[in-house]
Amino acid sequence: MLGVCYYPEHWDESRWQTDARRMRELGISFVRIGEFAWSRLEPSRGEFTFGWLDRAIDVLHEAGLKVVLGTPTATPPKWLMDECPDIVPYDEQGRPRGFGSRRHYTFSSETWWRESARIVEVVAERYGKHPGIVGWQTDNEYGCHDTTLSWGPEDLKSFKRWLRLRYQSTDQLNEAWGSVFWSMEMNSFDDVVLPNLTVTEPNPATRLDFWRFHSDQVAAYDKMQCEIIRKHSPDRWITHNFMGFVSDFDHFKVADNLDLASWDSYPIGFVEKFPFTEEERNRWAETSHPDIAPYHHDLYRAVGKGRFWVMEQQPGPVNWAPWNPVPKPGMVRLWTWEALAHGADVVSYFRWRQAPFAQEQMHAGLNLPGLDEWSPGGREAMQVSDELAALGSLPETSQAPVALVFDYQSYWSTMIQPQGKDFRYEELCFRWYEALRHLGLNVDFVRPGGSLEGYPLVVVPCMTEVSEAARAELEKAKGVVVIGARTGSRDRNFRIPENLPPGPLGGLTGNRVVQVSSMRPGLSEQVTGTVSGSAIRWREYVETSASVLATFENGDPALTEKDNVLYLACWADSGLLADVLELATQKAGVATLRVPDSIRIRRRGDMVFAFNYGTTDWALPEGVTPVLGGANIAPQEVAAWRV
Ligand code: GAL
Numbered sequence: 001m002l003g004v005c006y007y008p009e010h011w012d013e014s015r016w017q018t019d020a021r022r023m024r025e026l027g028i029s030f031v032r033i034g035e036f037a038w039s040r041l042e043p044s045r046g047e048f049t050f051g052w053l054d055r056a057i058d059v060l061h062e063a064g065l066k067v068v069l070g071t072p073t074a075t076p077p078k079w080l081m082d083e084c085p086d087i088v089p090y091d092e093q094g095r096p097r098g099f100g101s102r103r104h105y106t107f108s109s110e111t112w113w114r115e116s117a118r119i120v121e122v123v124a125e126r127y128g129k130h131p132g133i134v135g136w137q138t139d140n141e142y143g144c145h146d147t148t149l150s151w152g153p154e155d156l157k158s159f160k161r162w163l164r165l166r167y168q169s170t171d172q173l174n175e176a177w178g179s180v181f182w183s184m185e186m187n188s189f190d191d192v193v194l195p196n197l198t199v200t201e202p203n204p205a206t207r208l209d210f211w212r213f214h215s216d217q218v219a220a221y222d223k224m225q226c227e228i229i230r231k232h233s234p235d236r237w238i239t240h241n242f243m244g245f246v247s248d249f250d251h252f253k254v255a256d257n258l259d260l261a262s263w264d265s266y267p268i269g270f271v272e273k274f275p276f277t278e279e280e281r282n283r284w285a286e287t288s289h290p291d292i293a294p295y296h297h298d299l300y301r302a303v304g305k306g307r308f309w310v311m312e313q314q315p316g317p318v319n320w321a322p323w324n325p326v327p328k329p330g331m332v333r334l335w336t337w338e339a340l341a342h343g344a345d346v347v348s349y350f351r352w353r354q355a356p357f358a359q360e361q362m363h364a365g366l367n368l369p370g371l372d373e374w375s376p377g378g379r380e381a382m383q384v385s386d387e388l389a390a391l392g393s394l395p396e397t398s399q400a401p402v403a404l405v406f407d408y409q410s411y412w413s414t415m416i417q418p419q420g421k422d423f424r425y426e427e428l429c430f431r432w433y434e435a436l437r438h439l440g441l442n443v444d445f446v447r448p449g450g451s452l453e454g455y456p457l458v459v460v461p462c463m464t465e466v467s468e469a470a471r472a473e474l475e476k477a478k479g480v481v482v483i484g485a486r487t488g489s490r491d492r493n494f495r496i497p498e499n500l501p502p503g504p505l506g507g508l509t510g511n512r513v514v515q516v517s518s519m520r521p522g523l524s525e526q527v528t529g530t531v532s533g534s535a536i537r538w539r540e541y542v543e544t545s546a547s548v549l550a551t552f553e554n555g556d557p558a559l560t561e562k563d564n565v566l567y568l569a570c571w572a573d574s575g576l577l578a579d580v581l582e583l584a585t586q587k588a589g590v591a592t593l594r595v596p597d598s599i600r601i602r603r604r605g606d607m608v609f610a611f612n613y614g615t616t617d618w619a620l621p622e623g624v625t626p627v628l629g630g631a632n633i634a635p636q637e638v639a640a641w642r643v
Contacts, residue, residue: 001340001394002385003030003068003348004366005312008056009040010355016056018372019352020063026366026378027385030346031060032311035070035140036102038119039077050126061132068239068348069133071120071225074140075102080115087112090152092196101359102140106150107217108158113224120228128233135236137311138225141243141264142218148248149214151196160189162213176493177205204416205494211412215249223257241311242303244270244296247426250408251303252447261304264312264350267293267335272321275427286328287636290600290613291434293335297342298433299406301397302445310339312350315377316364324362330636332380334611337387337628337638341602341609343397349381387628391640395605400442401590403455403479404433405463405470407448413464413490420518422537425462428484428571432461435577439585440593440601452477457588459581463487471504474565480588482566482580483509485540486516501540502567510546510562513569517541524573527551527558531583533576540569549583593621599633609640 004023008016023031034053042048060067076087081099088096089106097104105112127133142148167173170186179185184203186192195202195210226238237259242251244263255261267288271281280289300308315332317324339347353367354375361369366378374382411425418424436443436459444455449469452458456479463470466488474481488502497503501513517539519525524534529550535558546562552570559580560567566587568580585592595601598614612618612633620631620639629639 001344001346001388002026002028002336002381003032003309003311003346004028004352005032005348005350006060006352007036007355008033008059009037009052011353013052013055015372016059017063020059020065022372023065023352024063026382027389029066030068030134030348031065032068032070032137032348033057033060034123035072035137036075038072038075038080041072041123042077042119044079045083048122053127057127057130057132061130065132066134067130067132068135068137069123069127070137071116071123071139071229073105073116073119073138073225076105076112076115084109084111084115086110086154087115088152089147089150090155091146092149092151094151094197096152101145103145103147105147106152106154107148107214107221108150108152108155110154113221116221117224117228120225121232124229124232128229128236133233133236135259136229136233136238137262138222138229138238138240138258141241141246142222142254143246143248144243146248148218148246149211151194155214156192156194158217159194159210159213160192162216163192163209164189166209177203177209178493178495179203207416208409208412208494211248211416212409215253215408218249219253219257222254226257239304239309239311242300244292245273245426247408247411251300252408255303255305258304260307260309260345261300262309262311263296263300265293265296265310265335265339266312266314266318267331268314268325268327269318269321272323274430275422275424284613285323286325287331287613288327288335290598290611291430291437293338294342294437294600294602295430295433297339297344298404298443299445301343302406302447302450306343306397308344309346309348310344311348313339313347314364315349315351315366315381316375317362318364319360319362327377328636329376330380332377333384334613334636334638336381336384337609337640338600338602338611340388340394341604341607341611341640343604347384349377391628395607397604399454400444401455401588402436402441402443402457402459403446403452404429404436404443405448405450405452405458405460406445407463410462410464410486413494414462414486416494418518419516420537422521423486423518423571428461431574431577432459432484432581435574435581437600438578438595438597439582440595441585441590442603449473452479455479456590457584458482459584460484460487464490465492466502466504467492468504471508474505475508477564480564480566480584482568482584484568485538485570489513508562508565509560509567510544511557511560511567511569512543513540514543515541525552525570527570527572527576529559531559531576531579533579534573535570535576536573537571539571542567542569603643606642607640608643609638612637
């Protein structure tokens with residue numbers, strides 16, 4: 001169940017045998033290679049130098065390792081960029097983004113599609129049937145470094161084409177966008193301009209379409225690569241390594257073409273990426289927040305239709321966050337076990353050996369910089385490998401009691417028109433997830449319109465546009481459904497629905513939102529009733545025919561209930577959110593196990609795992625016999641038992 005990311009091209013060939021042998025010693029089965037190697041595979045147009053990769057794959061294969069080969073499209077080489085300037089992406093300020101790192105291409109460029117297809121074809125054809133190759137990774141981390149959206153001439157050209165297909169006529173386009181407002185009407189698709197560099201804010205409907213267009217392009221581009229690989233490489237699976245907290249494209253749509261999802265887990269790096277408070281950042285600086293990695297494991301398990309890997313696991317300090325502490329001893333092991341507890345098929349470390357050169361020389365590996373010597377993270381990986389061998393195979397993950405409906409488009413919509421500066425969709429989902437995990441619950445993510453069957457509890461933190469499919473599933477749901485603010489607040493054209501929010505869910509919730517108010521940091525409103533706490537950031541003024549379970553200070557409904565559906569008309573602070581979700585579990589008959597702030601538990605089949613992110617011991621529940629760890633879990637320790 002362990003793997004590693006390896007760059008044979010970074011090391012003298014004389015070292016490969018030793019590397020492969022030591023990988024086996026550590027208990028590694030899978031090696032991902034090749035995803036940035038274009039300049040070594042094709043140093044100039046049409047001149048292919050495959051010899052080294054042939055030999056590298058053979059060495060790994062002969063050592064008994066299974067190879068996952070990456071397509072090298074995240075790093076188009078210099079000669080290609082010089083030859084084809086229309087590949088270059090543009091930032092929102094309209095500036096071309098330069099060569100010299102990676103992901104310097106726009107998904108809109110036809111030339112880029114042609115060049116990608118060409119290199120993928122050549123690589124897939126050469127290695128597709130190699131017995132050492134068990135799977136493929138397309139590209140590397142779509143969207144990372146803000147590379148989903150691009151704002152250049154190629155993007156405008158493709159955007160126009162996409163709009164023509166979507167709207168057929170400018171009348172329909174003008175109608176959908178409400179272009180009569182501020183005289184934005186267009187007489188021809190040629191009049192379309194990019195929604196950037198405007199005097200004040202551009203039309204939100206245009207921006208949403210621009211986002212959807214880019215998201216569609218990522219999925220189509222990935223599909224193009226998958227089709228070529230499948231043609232040449234039968235019986236191998238294909239994945240893509242998604243990144244944490246990159247939501248600029250719909251990952252579910254990309255994964256529709258994949259056999260499994262994978263993601264790159266840098267728990268400590270993400271502490272700086274996520275809008276935590278400074279206090280939280282300091283508290284979790286050397287362990288990460290206990291829900292950061294789990295949240296993504298659960299998300300990507302859903303994206304992968306039940307199957308996911310961690311393709312890159314942080315093995316020590318990283319290099320790319322503003323501060324990069326060394327993880328506390330035990331954390332690399334803990335993160336590995338945690339991924340497995342959440343259902344990962346494989347955890348693969350990034351990277352085999354720390355590189356003493358170039359951009360990532362401050363990024364740890366399983367081996368010290370340039371050496372054949374285990375790093376502290378390497379030794380922890382070895383411990384996991386021994387423990388895995390002792391435990392035998394892990395049971396399958398079963399359906400969780402809670403479904404969290406996650407919607408990429410809601411992230412785009414609330415970014416486009418936040419109304420309150422701190423209404424952040426990802427943060428909202430994360431806080432709901434965190435509150436559920438405090439109750440000791442397993443959580444499944446579900447895409448909008450995905451089946452909610454068999455879930456006693458369904459939560460929808462926010463879903464700005466409620467599609468027909470999403471409405472139908474929510475109406476069919478037999479469990480308790482908790483719906484958050486701003487759900488159904490826009491239709492597909494980014495308009496306020498005719499019957500007012502929550503639009504298509506008006507009947508289901510019994511509510512009509514007549515006004516919304518965003519609140520400055522520091523301002524809040526008391527909520528009292530069956531639940532209590534504070535509304536912060538966002539509050540809605542709701543007319544309701546449902547029962548009112550809690551009210552704001554002026555007596556307006558804050559939490560309503562109609563049959564099995566609860567509606568929460570605000571952004572809840574942690575106390576209120578905990579109350580609401582606990583109430584929902586009670587109504588749903590879902591058993592909970594309240595755990596301290598720094599403890600998390602996760603069930604995989606008949607095994608329960610517990611993780612200690614804190615600074616004091618935690619005693620396992622009475623009567624359980626650990627099969628991993630002891631009855632007391634020390635800080636940064638893991639335990640597991642069977643039920
Ligand atoms: C990932 C990326 C890797 C490496 C790593 C460093 O985002 O896929 O290539 O850069 O970060 O943490």
